[in-house]
Amino acid sequence: MANNTDKQLNGKRIAVLLTDGFEQVEYTGPHDFLEEHGAVLTLVSPKCKGEQVQGMNHKDEGDKFDVDLAVADAKVGDYDGLLLPGGVANPDELRIDKASVAFVKAFAEAGKPIAAICHGPWTLIDAQAVKDKQMTSWPSLQSDLRNAGAQWRDEEVVVDGALVTSRKPDDIPAFNAAFLKVLA
Numbered sequence: 476m477a478n479n480t481d482k483q484l485n486g487k488r489i490a491v492l493l494t495d496g497f498e499q500v501e502y503t504g505p506h507d508f509l510e511e512h513g514a515v516l517t518l519v520s521p522k523c524k525g526e527q528v529q530g531m532n533h534k535d536e537g538d539k540f541d542v543d544l545a546v547a548d549a550k551v552g553d554y555d556g557l558l559l560p561g562g563v564a565n566p567d568e569l570r571i572d573k574a575s576v577a578f579v580k581a582f583a584e585a586g587k588p589i590a591a592i593c594h595g596p597w598t599l600i601d602a603q604a605v606k607d608k609q610m611t612s613w614p615s616l617q618s619d620l621r622n623a624g625a626q627w628r629d630e631e632v633v634v635d636g637a638l639v640t641s642r643k644p645d646d647i648p649a650f651n652a653a654f655l656k657v658l659a
Contacts, residue, residue: 483512483655483659484658486513487556488553488556489554490556491516492519492559492598493518493565495529495568496563497531497565498562498565498594499537500532500644501595504644505651505654506558509558517543518544519542524544524545525541530562546575551578556587556589556654557578557589557590558589559589559596560593561591561593561594561613562594567594569598571601575598576598579601579602582604583604588637588638588639589604591639593612593641594613608638609625610625611628611629611630611641613643629642631649639654
């Protein structure tokens with residue numbers, strides 16, 4: 476547990492956009508880290524407040540988490556940053572949800588910090604937020620990102636301005652540290 480001197484993000488509000496099929500550790504790892512540093516996180520989803528989203532531990536069902544706010548009701552101005560966990564099904568569903576894509580696009584257009592891990596960058600493609608960006612992701616997304624104009628690199632974390640990307644759960648410590656630095 477962090478002490479008061481570690482509260483670098485005190486008062487910062489972070490939206491976490493996800494739906495069923497997210498890689499659980501890509502939510503819980505950054506969530507707990509950011510919370511320990513003083514951030515307040517809101518689970519935003521295409522689902523309604525009070526419904527639950529299903530986490531995954533690779534291909535096995537993990538825990539369920541309560542939705543704090545429907546993405547249709549979320550306002551980008553209420554948040555200092557956006558976290559996009561991966562998992563295969565999660566971003567695949569988000570990228571076809573108009574409200575989710577608009578929410579991500581508004582963050583990008585506002586120049587607010589966005590952190591996406593693993594398959595999370597898929598939603599950034601549909602939000603037209605990757606052109607000319609240095610990025611990384613799960614390896615299977617590299618062609619998608621390059622075709623959308625990103626410059627893909629195979630590194631544990633890549634920071635391009637306010638955009639932080641990582642490849643996989645093993646990269647979470649570097650991902651967390653980079654997102655903390657961008658937010659603070």
